[in-house]
Amino acid sequence: MSNELKNGHVPAPSTNFLRGIIEADLAAGTYAGRTDSQGQALPPMVTRFPPEPNGYLHIGHAKAICLNFGLARDYGGRCHLRFDDTNPEKEDQEFVDTIIDSVKWLGFDWQQDGKPHLYYASNYFDTMYAGAQALIRSGLAYVDEQSADEMRATRGTLTEPGTDSPWRNRTAEESLRLFEEMRDGKHADGSLILRAKIDMASPNMNLRDPAIYRIRHATHHNTGDKWCVYPMYAFAHPIEDALENISHSICTLEFEDQRPFYDWVLARLSDEGLFKKPLPHQYEFARLNLTYIITSKRKLKQLVDEKIVDGWDDPRMPTIVGLRRRGYTPEAIRLMCDRTGASKNNSWIDYSILEGALRDDLDPKAPRAVAVLRPLKLIIDNFPENHSVECSAPVYPPAHPLHDSEHRRFPISKNLWIEQEDFMEVPTKGYFRLFPGNKVRLRYGYVVECTGCDKDANGNVIAVHCNYFEDSKSGTPGSANYKVKGNLHWVSADHALHTEVRLYDRLFTDAHPDAGGKDFKLALNPNSREVIEACLEPTLNAAKPGEIYQFERHGYFVVDHIDAASDKPVFNRAVTLKDSWVAK
Ligand code: ATP
Numbered sequence: 001m002s003n004e005l006k007n008g009h010v011p012a013p014s015t016n017f018l019r020g021i022i023e024a025d026l027a028a029g030t031y032a033g034r035t036d037s038q039g040q041a042l043p044p045m046v047t048r049f050p051p052e053p054n055g056y057l058h059i060g061h062a063k064a065i066c067l068n069f070g071l072a073r074d075y076g077g078r079c080h081l082r083f084d085d086t087n088p089e090k091e092d093q094e095f096v097d098t099i100i101d102s103v104k105w106l107g108f109d110w111q112q113d114g115k116p117h118l119y120y121a122s123n124y125f126d127t128m129y130a131g132a133q134a135l136i137r138s139g140l141a142y143v144d145e146q147s148a149d150e151m152r153a154t155r156g157t158l159t160e161p162g163t164d165s166p167w168r169n170r171t172a173e174e175s176l177r178l179f180e181e182m183r184d185g186k187h188a189d190g191s192l193i194l195r196a197k198i199d200m201a202s203p204n205m206n207l208r209d210p211a212i213y214r215i216r217h218a219t220h221h222n223t224g225d226k227w228c229v230y231p232m233y234a235f236a237h238p239i240e241d242a243l244e245n246i247s248h249s250i251c252t253l254e255f256e257d258q259r260p261f262y263d264w265v266l267a268r269l270s271d272e273g274l275f276k277k278p279l280p281h282q283y284e285f286a287r288l289n290l291t292y293i294i295t296s297k298r299k300l301k302q303l304v305d306e307k308i309v310d311g312w313d314d315p316r317m318p319t320i321v322g323l324r325r326r327g328y329t330p331e332a333i334r335l336m337c338d339r340t341g342a343s344k345n346n347s348w349i350d351y352s353i354l355e356g357a358l359r360d361d362l363d364p365k366a367p368r369a370v371a372v373l374r375p376l377k378l379i380i381d382n383f384p385e386n387h388s389v390e391c392s393a394p395v396y397p398p399a400h401p402l403h404d405s406e407h408r409r410f411p412i413s414k415n416l417w418i419e420q421e422d423f424m425e426v427p428t429k430g431y432f433r434l435f436p437g438n439k440v441r442l443r444y445g446y447v448v449e450c451t452g453c454d455k456d457a458n459g460n461v462i463a464v465h466c467n468y469f470e471d472s473k474s475g476t477p478g479s480a481n482y483k484v485k486g487n488l489h490w491v492s493a494d495h496a497l498h499t500e501v502r503l504y505d506r507l508f509t510d511a512h513p514d515a516g517g518k519d520f521k522l523a524l525n526p527n528s529r530e531v532i533e534a535c536l537e538p539t540l541n542a543a544k545p546g547e548i549y550q551f552e553r554h555g556y557f558v559v560d561h562i563d564a565a566s567d568k569p570v571f572n573r574a575v576t577l578k579d580s581w582v583a584k
Pocket residue numbers: 049050051052053054059060061063064250251252286287288289295297
């Protein structure tokens with residue numbers, strides 16, 4: 001995976017190879033004129049997003065969601081949300097709920113014609129069981145008594161064929177009886193297994209009599225204790241697709257070798273009369289690999305369990321719930337997915353593509369505000385005590401329709417907060433901000449001239465002094481008489497909202513934290529979260545959870561929650577205005 005997509009090299013919204021396939025099918029009418037089991041007309045293409053409810057969705061799943069729902073939207077089709085819940089042990093209602101929530105939040109809808117197209121694979125267990133019986137009856141499946149180890153040992157290798165199980169040629173009657181006994185709970189987990197009878201010498205290992213049904217005495221979140229046999233994923237998935245009349249079953253490249261078995265199951269079961277043609281077809285695309293994150297559910301769980309992060313929705317997590325708390329918008333995530341397209345080749349997408357999509361989404365629409373993150377006192381010595389003057393600034397950026405009409409108002413007074421980095425006692429070359437003798441504009445306020453600073457016993461600057469020019473106020477005719485290079489943001493110290501701001505950064509310093517079996521915990525960024533008390537423009541006191549602002553010169557910040565004790569909003573930094581990782 002050598003080719004990396006970097007920020008600044010954003011391809012045009014992708015017309016990907018899947019679109020080519022779908023357009024050809026639509027032109028040929030491959031799936032035209034179909035009806036469902038109730039005789040209702042079906043759309044000309046149907047896709048699905050099939051998560052297993054065993055964890056939280058992450059940015060990689062967002063890719064699959066955008067692709068499947070996006071294609072259905074663009075081609076007059078529909079997309080099903082299907083819980084692939086055929087594995088009783090790992091699945092849970094909690095995950096079903098969060099997945100539903102995340103897909104909705106991303107802006108997709110599985111309702112069509114007043115019908116919710118939300119399905120559970122576990123509701124198809126009867127059909128899957130009947131399908132397995134049909135295969136046995138036709139001599140296409142058999143109950144094997146070999147242990148898992150024996151099966152592994154007789155499977156052969158890529159260069160050598162496997163060997164037939166001693167149970168391979170038992171009669172259909174005997175297999176049917178044993179399969180019923182498996183279902184009836186007469187056998188222990190792992191003691192018997194149902195296998196498809198295909199070809200133990202097939203060059204495709206997946207066709208060497210793959211297991212299709214296994215015994216698991218476990219309670220299932222949907223079917224309870226009704227079943228103690230469960231279908232294997234590779235057998236269940238094509239049946240789920242066929243039952244839902246899926247036309248284009250889109251999955252990631254790892255499943256390419258499974259496609260012949262997918263086709264085998266559907267062809268055999270349609271021969272048995274279970275399914276009508278045209279059958280669903282599987283297509284594979286390269287999964288989304290983003291640098292600087294990990295997406296393995298097991299490793300993400302480790303981050304949560306070991307309290308390296310504060311839970312699945314920690315703003316540093318690549319989960320949808322985490323990205324949402326971080327300040328990501330559904331529009332930004334969809335934009336990133338569109339920009340990265342879908343391809344047949346694995347590659348890495350640089351994390352800056354995701355951040356760039358967020359900036360591009362927020363820049364034209366986020367309300368602006370002022371925040372001083374590293375405060376230093378600025379005293380306007382010639383400004384009257386106990387006096388303030390109202391300043392005004394547009395809420396929205398210039399291109400926004402409300403730019404001219406919506407203004408925010410905040411006072412300027414004698415004592416202000418500015419950023420520590422906006423003063424230098426001895427300026428470096430090209431420094432245009434405050435230093436003794438220099439004039440700058442206090443944005444939306446007055447032009448001031450720096451006169452000096454106060455220091456503590458250790459020589460640290462603790463306050464900066466200046467004088468203001470009363471006729472220089474922004475928005476008044478006099479302001480044009482002043483030409484200054486520096487334009488600083490500030491907050492009135494007497495009026496500032498002092499509140500908690502979390503400065504988040506990437507969780508890992510290594511672009512490929514777990515590549516090649518590396519220990520991802522060695523790549524943790526020690527500065528991925530810094531909690532500060534910042535001085536904010538007083539209007540932000542009314543900010544509500546979920547609202548996203550651009551703090552001028554700093555970046556985009558979202559209200560995480562309202563602190564219960566202080567009743568003040570707490571902010572998370574979503575992303576800085578500029579990419580600070582480019583040179584690294
Ligand atoms: P598991 O290891 O538990 O199977 P999973 O990430 O594959 O993890 P699923 O719930 O099976 O989880 O995934 C649902 C769908 O999301 C699948 O169709 C899968 O191909 C797709 N998907 C998962 N990760 C990515 C990714 N990084 N890029 C694109 N699609 C993905």
